[in-house]
Amino acid sequence: MQPTSRAFKENAQRALGDANLQKALGMMRTGFPAKRAAVVARLPEFDALREQGKAIKDHVLANLDLYLEIFEQNVVARGGQVHWCRTPQEARETVLAICRRLDAKTVTKGKSMIGEEIALNDYLEQNGVTPVETDLGEYIIQIRKERPSHIIVPAMHLVKEQIADSFRQTHKDLDPARPLGEASTLVAEARTVLRKRFFAAEVGITGANFCVAETGSTVIVTNEGNGDLTQSLTKAHIVMASLEKLVPTLEDLSTLLRLLARSATGQEFSTYTTLSTGPRRPDDTDGPAEYHVVFLDNGRSAVIGTEFQDMLRCIRCGACMNHCPVYGVVGGHAYGWVYPGPMGAVLTPTLIGVDEAGHLPNASTFCGRCESVCPMKIPLPRMMRHWREREFQRKLSPPPHRYALRAWAFVAARPPLYRFATTLMSRVLGWVGAPRGRFRSLPLAGGWTRGRDLPAPQGRSFMSLWAERRKRSA
Amino acid sequence: MSAPPIRVGLFVTCLVDFFRPSVGFAAVKLLEAAGCAVEVPPTQTCCGQPAYNSGDKADAKAIARQVIDAFEAFDYVVAPSGSCGGMIRQHYLALFADEPALHRRAQHLAERTYELISFLTDVLKLDRVEARYDGVATYHDSCSGLRELGVKEQPRKLLRSVAGLRLEELPGAEICCGFGGTFCIKYPAISDRMVADKAADIAATGADTLLAGDMGCLLNMAGKLTRLGKKVRVRHVAEVLAGMAGETPPIGAAAERS
Numbered sequence A: 001m002q003p004t005s006r007a008f009k010e011n012a013q014r015a016l017g018d019a020n021l022q023k024a025l026g027m028m029r030t031g032f033p034a035k036r037a038a039v040v041a042r043l044p045e046f047d048a049l050r051e052q053g054k055a056i057k058d059h060v061l062a063n064l065d066l067y068l069e070i071f072e073q074n075v076v077a078r079g080g081q082v083h084w085c086r087t088p089q090e091a092r093e094t095v096l097a098i099c100r101r102l103d104a105k106t107v108t109k110g111k112s113m114i115g116e117e118i119a120l121n122d123y124l125e126q127n128g129v130t131p132v133e134t135d136l137g138e139y140i141i142q143i144r145k146e147r148p149s150h151i152i153v154p155a156m157h158l159v160k161e162q163i164a165d166s167f168r169q170t171h172k173d174l175d176p177a178r179p180l181g182e183a184s185t186l187v188a189e190a191r192t193v194l195r196k197r198f199f200a201a202e203v204g205i206t207g208a209n210f211c212v213a214e215t216g217s218t219v220i221v222t223n224e225g226n227g228d229l230t231q232s233l234t235k236a237h238i239v240m241a242s243l244e245k246l247v248p249t250l251e252d253l254s255t256l257l258r259l260l261a262r263s264a265t266g267q268e269f270s271t272y273t274t275l276s277t278g279p280r281r282p283d284d285t286d287g288p289a290e291y292h293v294v295f296l297d298n299g300r301s302a303v304i305g306t307e308f309q310d311m312l313r314c315i316r317c318g319a320c321m322n323h324c325p326v327y328g329v330v331g332g333h334a335y336g337w338v339y340p341g342p343m344g345a346v347l348t349p350t351l352i353g354v355d356e357a358g359h360l361p362n363a364s365t366f367c368g369r370c371e372s373v374c375p376m377k378i379p380l381p382r383m384m385r386h387w388r389e390r391e392f393q394r395k396l397s398p399p400p401h402r403y404a405l406r407a408w409a410f411v412a413a414r415p416p417l418y419r420f421a422t423t424l425m426s427r428v429l430g431w432v433g434a435p436r437g438r439f440r441s442l443p444l445a446g447g448w449t450r451g452r453d454l455p456a457p458q459g460r461s462f463m464s465l466w467a468e469r470r471k472r473s474a
Numbered sequence B: 001m002s003a004p005p006i007r008v009g010l011f012v013t014c015l016v017d018f019f020r021p022s023v024g025f026a027a028v029k030l031l032e033a034a035g036c037a038v039e040v041p042p043t044q045t046c047c048g049q050p051a052y053n054s055g056d057k058a059d060a061k062a063i064a065r066q067v068i069d070a071f072e073a074f075d076y077v078v079a080p081s082g083s084c085g086g087m088i089r090q091h092y093l094a095l096f097a098d099e100p101a102l103h104r105r106a107q108h109l110a111e112r113t114y115e116l117i118s119f120l121t122d123v124l125k126l127d128r129v130e131a132r133y134d135g136v137a138t139y140h141d142s143c144s145g146l147r148e149l150g151v152k153e154q155p156r157k158l159l160r161s162v163a164g165l166r167l168e169e170l171p172g173a174e175i176c177c178g179f180g181g182t183f184c185i186k187y188p189a190i191s192d193r194m195v196a197d198k199a200a201d202i203a204a205t206g207a208d209t210l211l212a213g214d215m216g217c218l219l220n221m222a223g224k225l226t227r228l229g230k231k232v233r234v235r236h237v238a239e240v241l242a243g244m245a246g247e248t249p250p251i252g253a254a255a256e257r258s
Helices: A005-016 A019-041 A046-062 A064-077 A088-101 A113-117 A120-126 A136-143 A160-170 A183-200 A226-232 A250-264 A309-313 A341-352 A369-373 A380-393 A399-412 A415-433 A462-473 B014-019 B021-033 B049-053 B057-071 B082-095 B100-111 B116-123 B143-149 B153-159 B188-205 B215-227 B237-241
Strands: A081-085 A106-109 A130-133 A203-206 A210-212 A217-222 A236-242 A272-276 A290-296 B006-010 B036-039 B076-079 B113-115 B132-139 B163-167 B209-212 B233-236
Touching: A005 B188, A019 A250, A046 A064, A046 A250, A046 A309, A064 A081, A064 A290, A081 A088, A088 A120, A088 A203, A088 A236, A088 A290, A106 A120, A106 A183, A106 A226, A113 A120, A113 A236, A113 A290, A120 A130, A130 A136, A136 A160, A136 A183, A160 A183, A183 A226, A203 A226, A210 A250, A217 A226, A217 A250, A226 A236, A226 A272, A309 A341, A341 A369, A341 A380, A369 A380, A369 B143, A380 B049, A399 A415, A399 B049, A399 B057, A415 A462, A415 B014, A462 B014, A462 B021, B006 B021, B014 B021, B014 B215, B021 B036, B021 B116, B021 B237, B049 B057, B049 B082, B057 B082, B057 B100, B076 B082, B076 B116, B082 B100, B082 B113, B082 B143, B100 B113, B113 B116, B113 B143, B116 B153, B116 B237, B132 B153, B132 B237, B153 B163, B153 B237, B188 B215, B209 B215, B209 B237, B215 B233, B233 B237
Parallel strands: A081 A290, A106 A130, A106 A203, A203 A236, A236 A290, B006 B036, B006 B076, B076 B113, B132 B163, B132 B209, B209 B233
Antiparallel strands: A210 A217, A217 A272
């Protein structure tokens, strides 16, 4: 997928003027944080659980080679196969090769952000395989030819009227009289269409919320049950995974599951938690004949040992974006690639380069709300700052900002000069601004004063007044 | 014989120095009333945060060294800002992580640096002030003070002791106002929308006064409220706690003509 992260500002501008998006974001801003807060308040040990979760992931990252090997051994021991893919292209080709071998015309898909990362749908379509998204949100954006705007609520940017319109345009045999005004009627309509597709598919592709090394299991959590049908009705189940998903044991899994749903949707547990361990066994009543885990690296292993390593603890709950005031007004598409919000601001530059995604770590007020809710205690603002350091070193930030910063820093490091300049400027601005107490516009402050006034200085700097006071009392 | 007074170095902050010296004098009054001897080192300028958050570590370090030099001799360093307080308390340590000698000095400074209101309540154990303010006030929790320094209850506790003042809680008080230092310059349209939402929340409380503990957020919120024509008086919490609100017009308001 071609990133548009370079155009973050323009994307954001468009988002700010999109009435439907703003309505959808308004509901998200109040809904998710309140639900999370309520469910966390009912679990006094939540913070201790976060520490445990963090420790589990740190341990995995410190012993990654070991757990990757154990995971593969256990997948193979149960009749499955692990495909190690360095690049998105390798991962796409691996998936296509399995589809071709099984002569698959249709694949059903559960939600997979790795699938988005490698733009799997486009690739399959170009190669004659029809992907059908079965997660309701993913299905909606697939028929609208859009990208997810949120990692757990892909169609977060839409209001239900837009979804009803899309269904009426796409579902040709939909009775025009059928009401689609409510979420429940929309779900029923999507079910009707998707049910047929589940039976037609030869291959089912899902993501993985976790990969359990000791059993070789992959785990998905959903609220729709679509993932279960995707993987159990088809000839082959392909799981798209990455380093972040690995946990040592089932015990560790249970710790992380207790954190995930609470952080993500404010549920104590998701409706469905499905562990898949190998293909169908002889005495199983159903299940796929083949079980494949496609493990994508895409630059992640190179992050180990750098200042961005903590990012690999991420369990993709979306709490950071649910609580981000910037995401909350611009939505996910503005970020211009697969992963939006604070986690995207850190992860995207590692995956597509900071040249491409340089805006993302800058578009944060460092309010710290993301870090305060992150179940894995990932220091997101600190890592965004690390990206800014790299951008500054490589002179990637806009030259006017850089020069202004250097000029300011030059003065700020010379107290007498600083004193002279600030005393003079506060005098001038204070005098000019005194009649109204504020400025409606001011040269070089157009960005600020377009939508708000700039309060005028009182007129004398503190330091000059303090010096006078000291003189008087001396 | 009484104990010698606590020597406090006041870190004025660049925004208070430039925009609103009355906040600095309110801080001095509160500290002196609580028995501190306040000094204002003349070599202070800024804490270095604009450079630090822009990825310019070299300049951030130069300015941070200047702060360490100016303030390390005091018993305590106090700033009427959670943002600058957080910078000195937490981020100087990260800046000098690879320079042991400076890291030790930064550590020493960090341990004795406080945001003004939490210094009054947590260190000086102040639980009330002698002040009067007639009005209904709402309070915005500035992000750095709240999340880096744990400033939440402290200002509310002292505000409850102000005669005539009723505190009306602000829904979403912990959500960023959109100032974000250089953020409001780099992304003004996003910043403006964030502060528009904040202004709507403030207006919905019906409070006639908005208080907070950080000049940046206050300039941002006051500027939006006046642009929208809202009659909300915006002040730094220290001005009200020091009983000095009568001495100067609210932020963004003109002096009343006599």
